[in-house]
Structure formats: structure tokens, C-alpha cells
Amino acid sequence: MNIIQKEIIIEQKQRGFHIVTEEILRQIPEIKDITKGTAHIFIQHTSASLTINENADPEVRSDFEKHFNKLAPEIAPYYDHNSEGSDDMPAHLKSSILGSSVIVPVTRGEFNLGTWQGIYLCEHRNHGGRRRLIVTITGE
Amino acid sequence: MNIIQKEIIIEQKQRGFHIVTEEILRQIPEIKDITKGTAHIFIQHTSASLTINENADPEVRSDFEKHFNKLAPEIAPYYDHNSEGSDDMPAHLKSSILGSSVIVPVTRGEFNLGTWQGIYLCEHRNHGGRRRLIVTITGE
Amino acid sequence: MNIIQKEIIIEQKQRGFHIVTEEILRQIPEIKDITKGTAHIFIQHTSASLTINENADPEVRSDFEKHFNKLAPEIAPYYDHNSEGSDDMPAHLKSSILGSSVIVPVTRGEFNLGTWQGIYLCEHRNHGGRRRLIVTITGE
Numbered sequence: 001m002n003i004i005q006k007e008i009i010i011e012q013k014q015r016g017f018h019i020v021t022e023e024i025l026r027q028i029p030e031i032k033d034i035t036k037g038t039a040h041i042f043i044q045h046t047s048a049s050l051t052i053n054e055n056a057d058p059e060v061r062s063d064f065e066k067h068f069n070k071l072a073p074e075i076a077p078y079y080d081h082n083s084e085g086s087d088d089m090p091a092h093l094k095s096s097i098l099g100s101s102v103i104v105p106v107t108r109g110e111f112n113l114g115t116w117q118g119i120y121l122c123e124h125r126n127h128g129g130r131r132r133l134i135v136t137i138t139g140e
Numbered sequence: 141m142n143i144i145q146k147e148i149i150i151e152q153k154q155r156g157f158h159i160v161t162e163e164i165l166r167q168i169p170e171i172k173d174i175t176k177g178t179a180h181i182f183i184q185h186t187s188a189s190l191t192i193n194e195n196a197d198p199e200v201r202s203d204f205e206k207h208f209n210k211l212a213p214e215i216a217p218y219y220d221h222n223s224e225g226s227d228d229m230p231a232h233l234k235s236s237i238l239g240s241s242v243i244v245p246v247t248r249g250e251f252n253l254g255t256w257q258g259i260y261l262c263e264h265r266n267h268g269g270r271r272r273l274i275v276t277i278t279g280e
Numbered sequence: 281m282n283i284i285q286k287e288i289i290i291e292q293k294q295r296g297f298h299i300v301t302e303e304i305l306r307q308i309p310e311i312k313d314i315t316k317g318t319a320h321i322f323i324q325h326t327s328a329s330l331t332i333n334e335n336a337d338p339e340v341r342s343d344f345e346k347h348f349n350k351l352a353p354e355i356a357p358y359y360d361h362n363s364e365g366s367d368d369m370p371a372h373l374k375s376s377i378l379g380s381s382v383i384v385p386v387t388r389g390e391f392n393l394g395t396w397q398g399i400y401l402c403e404h405r406n407h408g409g410r411r412r413l414i415v416t417i418t419g420e
Contacts, residue, residue, distance in 0.1 A: 001141040001281040003420055005316040005385065036145040038180050038276050040318050042385050044394030046334045051236040054186045059221040060232055066218045067233055071211070071351070078346045081339040092340055093347055096331040100397070101383055103241055105182050105274040107145065112274055114184030117240070134385040134392055136318050138278060138418060140143055141281040176285040178320050178416050191376040194326045199361040200372055206358045207373055211351070243381055245322050245414040247285065252414055254324030257380070278418060280283055 004030045004137040009130050010121050015087070017053075017061040019118040021111065028135055032109040037139015039111065042101040044132045047091035047125045049098040055118030064122075068094050091124035098122050106139055144170045144277040149270050150261050155227070157193075157201040159258040161251065168275055172249040177279015179251065182241040184272045187231035187265045189238035195258030204262075208234050231264035238262050246279055284310045284417040290401050292410050295367070297333075297341040299398040301391065308415055312389040317419015319391065322381040324412045327371035327405045329378040335398030344402075348374050371404035378402050386419055 008027040010020055024041065025031070031039065043050050054060045072093035074086040081089045102119060105112040111119075121131065148167040150160055164181065165171070171179065183190050194200045212233035214226040221229045242259060245252040251259075261271065288307040290300055304321065305311070311319065323330050334340045352373035354366040361369045382399060385392040391399075401411065 001143065003281065003316055003418075005387065036143055036276070038278070040383055040385065042383070042392075044392075044397065046332070046394070046396050052186070052240045053232055053236050057221055057223075060229070063219050063221050063229055064233065064236070067212065067216070070216075072347065076347070076350075079343050081337055081343050083337075089340070089343055092333055093344065096333050096344070096400075097237055097377055099239060099379060100332045103180055103182070103243065103383065105145065105180065105276050107274075112182075112184075114186070114272070116186050117184065120236075132394070134387075136316070136385050138143075138318070141283065176283055176416070178418070192326070192380045193372055193376050197361055197363075200369070203359050203361050203369055204373065204376070207352065207356070237377055239379060243320055243322070243383065245285065245320065245416050247414075252322075252324075254326070254412070256326050257324065260376075278283075 001140050006135050008133050008135055010133060012130050013121060013123045015123050015126050017064040018121045019055055020121045021119045031106060031137060034106045034137055034139040035108060037106045037137060039104045039106050040101060040136045042134045046095055048128055048131050049095040049100060049122040050102045051098045051120045051122060052102055052117050053120055054116050056116060087126050094124045106137060141280050146275050148273050148275055150273060152270050153261060153263045155263050155266050157204040158261045159195055160261045161259045171246060171277060174246045174277055174279040175248060177246045177277060179244045179246050180241060180276045182274045186235055188268055188271050189235040189240060189262040190242045191238045191260045191262060192242055192257050193260055194256050196256060227266050234264045246277060281420050286415050288413050288415055290411045290413060293401060293403045295403050295406050297344045298401045299335055300401045301399045304399060311386060311417060314386045314417055314419040315388060317386045317417060319384045319386050320381060320416045322414045326375055328408055328411050329375040329380060329402045330382045331378045331400045331402060332382055332397050333400055334396050336396060367406050374404045386417060
């Protein structure tokens with residue numbers, strides 16, 4: 001059994017949903033040595049999140065952005081936490097609905113995703129900046 | 141430390157929420173050898189998902205189906221991704237709200253779930269077919 | 281590689297969202313021996329949940345309570361599962377939207393959370409009682 005842990009950076013993205021599978025993989029070449037295991041990918045922020053969804057039609061991602069703006073709207077009359085901008089409280093809500101980590105099986109040195117699956121970085125702020133991830137791969 | 145990884149199949153289910161704890165366990169008898177650890181159960185699809193919830197009253201599962209159809213309705217006026225049917229875009233949204241994996245503690249050869257907990261397969265398509273899961277058990 | 285598994289208790293909380301990072305850490309001093317790994321924190325209940333979000337302004341947590349009461353309201357006309365009180369079915373829904381576990385990277389004997397991140401216990405019942413968690417730390 002082996003464990004690899006690494007801090008990696010995802011470059012700044014526009015508000016919305018972005019496929020980052022390759023941007024992550026480029027930064028963890030050590031995955032090649034893992035025959036079977038899991039990769040835990042964790043975002044160290046509370047206004048951006050990670051999820052797994054369709055890696056093909058870009059309209060899926062833009063529909064995600066529109067739908068999550070309905071699920072957690074800006075300027076709801078009952079928000080008290082407004083000091084960091086109208087995009088801040090919805091960003092916190094979206095982060096918890098989607099989650100701060102994904103875990104992907106690793107098989108023969110690669111993410112063992114389904115044919116249509118990709119890892120999304122979900123940027124919920126208008127100006128979110130670079131995002132820091134901690135990747136922990138456990139396996140043999 | 142030991143790691144067991146296995147691809148298993150969940151037989152086709154109707155659209156809705158289904159308890160699959162036993163259907164999973166039947167396919168991973170190796171769990172008996174793990175004294176303490178975790179089981180990562182991952183679905184390789186983007187229009188079905190996994191969650192943990194009440195394993196008793198079937199009305200909980202039918203209420204889930206009704207409520208998630210409100211949270212991610214069919215034929216929202218702002219969906220652009222319509223080509224695969226009106227149940228497709230809501231299926232993607234529900235998958236990310238609920239998640240593509242659950243992780244369950246394993247103790248003395250069994251899932252260490254609470255008394256009222258079961259693993260749900262959440263089938264979001266009208267005709268979803270069989271679903272492929274990757275189970276990775278890490279422990280000793 | 282080492283694995284530590286422990287059942288811990290979170291004392292009864294009011295309905296709402298509560299930071300429990302320290303209450304968890306106090307009960308797992310063994311984490312000090314883990315240089316790199318992950319901690320899986322699992323709640324054995326279906327009407328309370330765990331998430332990671334902002335650890336500073338308490339208004340974020342009260343806004344969460346208000347917003348989740350909109351996402352899964354009490355006494356929706358289509359709920360059939362009513363026998364355990366009007367807060368019960370929404371509690372099940374919120375639990376699955378937020379999730380029954382969080383996984384946190386562990387680095388040099390500590391949770392490797394971002395500066396603004398804390399672990400929330402999300403108590404969805406009016407009188408939820410003490411909550412049982414299973415913590416599994418895998419690492420070296």
C-alpha cells in the first residue's frame with residue numbers, strides 16, 4: 001500500500017462549471033504507479049466546489065450554471081451574510097450542495113471514470129482566483 | 141493493509157429511488173475479510189446517483205422522487221441540453237446534487253451503517269438500463 | 281500504512297448548522313500520528329448530515345438554515361411520509377442533498393482544511409439528540 005499526497009493549483013476560471021480532469025491529471029503523474037486504489041480530490045475553498053458529470057456537450061455545463069443560480073439565487077430577501085458581495089452567500093450554498101471533494105477510483109494508473117464522466121470545478125464567485133486542491137491517492 | 145477493487149452491476153431499475161445495500165453486498169463477499177476500513181462505491185454514469193437514507197418506509201423513497209422532480213424539473217425554459225429527452229438534463233442535475241459516490245465505514249466484515257440507513261441507487265432516467273459501479277474497499 | 285477507526289459522539293445540537301471541527305478533533309488524538317492520509321467522517325443517521333463550509337461569520341450558518349428550509353420545506357402537499365412529524369421528511373431530503381460523510385485530507389497530524397473551512401454538523405430535526413459518527417483515518 002502506498003499513499004501520495006499533493007497540493008495542486010487550478011488556474012482561475014470564469015464563474016461557471018468547467019471540466020478539469022486533464023488539468024488535474026497533468027499535475028499528478030505519480031498516479032501511473034497505482035494499480036488499484038482511490039484518488040480523493042479536495043478543494044480548500046468554500047465558494048467553489050467539485051462534482052462529476054457529463055464531459056461532452058458544453059450546454060450541460062451552462063445549464064448547470066443557470067439551474068444552480070435558481071437553486072441558490074443572489075439577493076434572496078432572507079440572506080444576512082451580504083458583506084462580501086451578492087455572489088458570496090449563494091456561492092457558499094452551492095458549495096455545500098455540490099460538495100468540497102470527489103473521490104475517483106484509480107485502476108491501472110488512470111482515473112476509472114465512466115465514458116461520459118469528467119471532473120468539474122464549479123466556480124461560484126464572479127472573481128474567484130486560482131483554486132487550491134489537495135489530492136490524496138491511496139492504493140497499491 | 142489491503143485493497144479490494146471490483147466492478148459490479150446493479151440490474152435495471154425503474155426511475156426513482158431504490159435500496160440496493162443487499163444487491164451490492166452479495167457481489168462483494170470479500171468484505172468479510174476486512175476488520176476495519178472503508179468501502180468507496182462509485183457509479184460510472186452521469187444520470188443516476190448514489191446516496192444513503194432511510195431503509196424502512198417506502199414512502200420516503202417515493203417522496204424523494206417527487207421532491208427531486210421539483211428541485212430539477214423537466215422542461216425548464218432555460219435548458220439548452222434537450223437532445224436526449226426531457227428527462228436527461230434533470231438527471232444530470234440530480235446526479236450532481238446527490239453525488240456519484242458514497243463511502244461507508246467497514247467494521248468486522250460488514251458495512252457499519254446506522255440502524256435506519258440503506259444505500260440508495262437513484263435512477264433519474266425513464267429507461268436507465270443496468271448501472272455499473274466500482275467498489276474499492278481499503279482496510280485491514 | 282495505518283488505519284484508525286473510532287466511534288465518536290457529537291452532543292445534542294439545536295436544529296441548524298454547527299461548526300464541530302474541534303469537537304471531532306478532541307475525540308481523535310490519534311490523528312497526531314498520521315503524516316499524510318485522509319479522514320472519513322460518517323454520520324450514522326438519516327436526519328442529520330455533514331458538510332464543509334465557512335468557519336467565520338455565524339450568519340452563514342443561519343442563512344444555511346433559512347435556505348435549506350426553502351429547498352426542502354415542511355408540509356409540502358406531496359409528502360406521504362408524515363408520521364414522524366413535519367420536520368422528518370425535509371430532514372431526510374436535506375441529509376441526502378448535503379451528504380452523510382465528509383472526507384478531509386490529513387497532513388502532519390492535522391486536518392488539512394483551507395483557512396476558512398470548518399466541518400458542519402447539520403441538525404435537521406427539532407429534537408435530534410446526540411449524533412453518532414464513525415471516523416476512519418487512513419494514512420502513514
